[in-house]
Amino acid sequence: MKQTLIVALIIIAGAAAAFVGLRNEAHITTNVREILPPWIGYAFTGEGEHSMSRKVEAGKTFAEVAESFGIGYEDMLAMVDAAKDTYNLEKIVEGKEVSVIVNETTGVLEKFLYQINNEEVLVAEKQENGWTAERAPIPYETKRAEIEGVINSSLFAAITAAGGDERVALALAEAFGWQIDFVTDIREGDSFKAIYEKRFLNGNYVAPGNILAAEFVNDDRITEGIYFVTSDGKGGHYGPDGLSLEKIFLRSPLSYKYISSGFSYNRLSPVTRTNWGPHRAIDYAADHGTPVVTVGAGTVSSAGWNGGLGNAVFVRHNDTYTTVYGHFSRVAVRKGQKVEQGQVVGYVGATGDATGPHLHFELRKFGTRVNPLTIELPPGDPVPAGDKERFAATLAEFAEFFGD
Template identity: 45%
Template sequence: MISSSPRDKLPQLARSTPQALLDSLARHPRRIMAGVGVLLLGTGVTAFGIAPLAPDASLLPVHEVVEALPMRPLADLGVGTVPLTLFRSDTVRRDDTAQSLLQRLDVRDPAAVALLQNDPQARQLFEGRTGKLVTVETNDQQALQRLSARWLPDDGRVFQRLVVENGPEGFKVRQESGELTAQIRLASGVIHSSLFAATDAANLPDSVAVQLAEVFASDIDFRRDLRQGDRFSVVYETLDADGETMRAGRVLSAEFVNNGRAHEAVWFEEPGQKGAFYGFNGESSRKSFLGSPLEFSRVSSGYGMRFHPISGKQKAHLGIDYAAPTGTPVRTIGDGVVTFAGVQRGYGNVVEITHRDNQSTLFAHLSRIDVRTGQKVSQGDFVGAVGSTGASTGPHLHFEFRIKGVHQDPLEIARQSENIPINQAFRARFEAVAQQQRLSLNAAATLQQASAE
């Protein structure tokens, strides 16, 4: 008969059922507890046996060895014979001078300062618009070797390039023109508080955010209709010069989901005509009247009864006031003819335009007037600029819409105005553009989904 020790019985107990373990514990309590004790003791001995017997490394003495190594001159290695060129970039600021700009670019070159101050072409860096992109190349003595600057003379697709180069015969300056290169960009976002907060979070340029609002202004009241969770996707272009983005271009397609309803638009230009936005089904989203005479702006006073800011009395407000800085361009919301351009009592500088079907619009408190009586204007043409002339408490645009001389709510008129249809002769071309933009817009929509995940 072969007997087994309590230690040998433990694996058998471990493989048995819970009830068998309880029964064995009840019958042999001492044997089992002794076996457990032997196991624990053996484990402890084993642990003690493999514990490190070497001394603690932190208690060992530390010796520092310092040894001088021979160094070959850099010239022997060929390093000193290679010219060192440093590159730096910045933008021209409003109060910049030749000295302040070059100092910020870490250029220490009196001759270069004198050139930028005195050369007629070089002085253009500090004239006109600020924000010109400037890149300099200097040697290891911080002397200017080359300067190049790029800027946009207007809102077209051409940029100006100024180049200053230092050669054996001294500095040479030349100015060139170049074509901007269009690049496609995708973006998407979700509304949490406001449209512009969401577009900022999506890193959309302000001009693209404005266009996005304008595209859907006739369908969505961005003051009252926005909901948390509304989302947008947009495909737009940027205009680049020498690989640097100079400005954002046009929105090419967009989708805005407001309160569960999707609004879509794609840009299409008929040959010889002004471009417009259309739905992907080919229905025009261009209406006979724009939703606003300003590129997306805050409505400071709506249509209807209000307390007059000057008289302080309750009075009907027969138009809409748009808060905007002085000088903000004002545009006509539809095609028509200028029937008045001058001064009208409390309205200050005024432009009035007559449209078809006895409809007319009026723009008041303008800082300047850019049209003349009898001039034909097309939808989107600029007619003046925001000001505070006449009886006004601050810069804003007062805008009115009338039908047969009777005032109407301009926002309602814009929403109800008819769509301008696409020419069927260009339908096939439109379908090709729409198909490509649909793919790009779908890709833009996945950006927000990927970000959320």
């Protein structure tokens, strides 16, 4: 209650204050630092400077957030213009951190920070001749940690039982997500071990970072991988053979409860109980509004109403593969838009010929629908030839961990 009251007072005060008056809030903000999370803004605050940070609330625009700090309209326009080639500030995202840094003596605004993602922050800085803007890495302090365990019910339960938080489970599932479906493939007795990064900010643990090395034993099948950054700056997980663990497609397009209807060449209608003919798709049962991601990069060839599929999205990945996502409550992309693997394309619904909320998912190869659960997908790209020696050295670093 005390924390909520203090935060509320700061928000109310910030909306009315000019920056010359912010120095009067320094004492309140200093007290709040002891009970709020380790804000990114503190890491960019230098000697003689004072920072204030907030999370973007649902439905708030950049102008509303900036105004809550007392930032004037001219500075808002100048910041948006300076950042236009770096990040579109008019598309700020709910939950991201925004910070302002002011001169502790004069109260003059010096910097405006916006958290782009978990790796980078936009830093807009006021200079004598106007505003500049650039992306900067979040200055985490990183330490290594090791975790291992056996699965009795779920990966999340096993990770927490071993002393990790759920975000470690998410990172591990993401690293092996192209090899293992963590909903359908997991078996009791499966085991894992991993070396991962623990990230600290201002001396406080923030989140896990990269999974540096990991081994997962699934139904007696061993999958191993290490994190490696190629010379062109792209980081990813590779097996000991030097092949990327990332395949052209993710194993599934959403976090689902169960498969309500599998791929088949003959099934009954759930409504009329008459023969509906083949169902060459996978139906994933999930809560209404669950975000659905594209399993691979490509171009949206259709987005919108599509008869029995209801609100649907078609993504053309290349000359060979197209994926289809149906029964959305809401579509999140438009026709012609380029999408990246893992990007949200819509939200689970029950539109069209659906009897309840679920995702209808198709994988088409040369126009023919194939079973996405059984088809053998192309392997990942290998480590570039120029990086093989450095990759071998990185793999050797974890030889003891893998028991080699």
